Amino acid sequence: MALSFTQEYFEIPVVTRAYTTACVLTTAAVQLEVISPFQLYFNPDLIIRRYQVWRLITSFLFFGSLGFSFVFNIIFLYRYCRMLEEGSFRGRTADFVFMFLFGGIVITLFGLFANVFFLGQAFIIMLVYVWSRRHPLIRMNFFGLLNFQAPFLPWVLMGFSLLLGNSIVVDLLGISVGHMYYFLEDVLPNRPGGRKLLMTPELLRVMFDRLDNTDYHPLQEEEQGEDLQQNEEPHN
Numbered sequence: 001m002a003l004s005f006t007q008e009y010f011e012i013p014v015v016t017r018a019y020t021t022a023c024v025l026t027t028a029a030v031q032l033e034v035i036s037p038f039q040l041y042f043n044p045d046l047i048i049r050r051y052q053v054w055r056l057i058t059s060f061l062f063f064g065s066l067g068f069s070f071v072f073n074i075i076f077l078y079r080y081c082r083m084l085e086e087g088s089f090r091g092r093t094a095d096f097v098f099m100f101l102f103g104g105i106v107i108t109l110f111g112l113f114a115n116v117f118f119l120g121q122a123f124i125i126m127l128v129y130v131w132s133r134r135h136p137l138i139r140m141n142f143f144g145l146l147n148f149q150a151p152f153l154p155w156v157l158m159g160f161s162l163l164l165g166n167s168i169v170v171d172l173l174g175i176s177v178g179h180m181y182y183f184l185e186d187v188l189p190n191r192p193g194g195r196k197l198l199m200t201p202e203l204l205r206v207m208f209d210r211l212d213n214t215d216y217h218p219l220q221e222e223e224q225g226e227d228l229q230q231n232e233e234p235h236n
Contacts, residue, residue, distance in 0.1 A: 013085040015096050020078050023120065026061040027070060037062060041117040042108070056108060060120045073124060076157075080127045088134050094204040099130070099181060102198065106177045114169055125174025126181070129154045133182045154178070 009017070029035045042059035046052045063073040089096040103126045107119050116122065132150040140148055142156055158171035181198070189196040 013082060013093075015093060015100065016078065016082040016085050019081060019100075020074065023061050023063065023074060023077065026058065027063065027066065030062065031066055042111055042119055043117075044112055059108075059111075059118050060104060060123055062118055063120055064118075073121060076128065077120075077124050080124070080131045084127060084131050087131075093208040095200050097204055097208050098198070098200040099185075102181055103127075103177055106180060107173060110173055110177065114173055116170055116173065119170075122170045122174035122177070125154055125157065125171050126178040128157065129175050129178025130182055133178075134186070 012020070026035075026040070030037055030040075040055065040058040040062050042055055043052070047055050063070045085093075085096055089099075103123055104119075107122050107126065111119055111122075132153045135150045138150040140146075140150055140153055140156075142148070142153075142160075146156060148156065154171070154175050158168050158175070161168055161171055184198050185196075188194045
């Protein structure tokens with residue numbers, strides 16, 4: 001069984017595997033009191049004046065103590081990050097890393113004005129938004145209560161946060177950054193006179209393109225999305 005788990009683990013695409021593992025290990029370290037959340041949260045003053053630059057990364061890795069919120073976020077992170085990496089970013093690891101960098105930098109800049117201490121949830125919403133816009137025909141089911149098409153998923157998640165009494169600032173932040181990436185990458189270059197503004201640096205291609213692995217097993221939603229897109233092609 002241990003061998004099977006190890007095999008399954010290393011079949012997860014490299015970026016999804018690295019980010020999900022980092023989030024789980026960070027939460028485990030907090031639970032074991034090896035580190036404190038106060039050492040992780042986003043604090044521009046401490047980053048600039050005390051050079052605690054690790055907060056730029058750790059603020060994306062912690063989703064709270066073990067509980068419903070943590071499990072919910074990790075599941076969404078794993079599923080939608082993996083479906084992006086195995087779907088529209090298949091064979092394009094450098095481009096996927098560049099999307100991570102773009103999203104992380106813009107969310108951090110917005111975080112300066114949004115008074116948000118942990119940025120990981122906004123990053124997950126960004127991933128969900130990009131995936132949902134690239135799979136507009138997929139039908140979704142939310143806890144067996146709602147049926148809707150994929151582009152509404154980020155807004156459903158925001159409504160769910162509102163029902164739980166949470167602030168929707170994080171959700172709006174993720175949706176905004178996700179839309180920025182989607183517009184610059186998918187919409188603007190395809191408009192008359194448009195151009196591609198997001199160019200993956202050559203250094204990232206040298207570092208990550210060798211990690212591309214085409215041997216994978218798509219998740220159910222990704223397979224469904226590919227089937228729907230193939231069915232739509234004759235009508236275009």
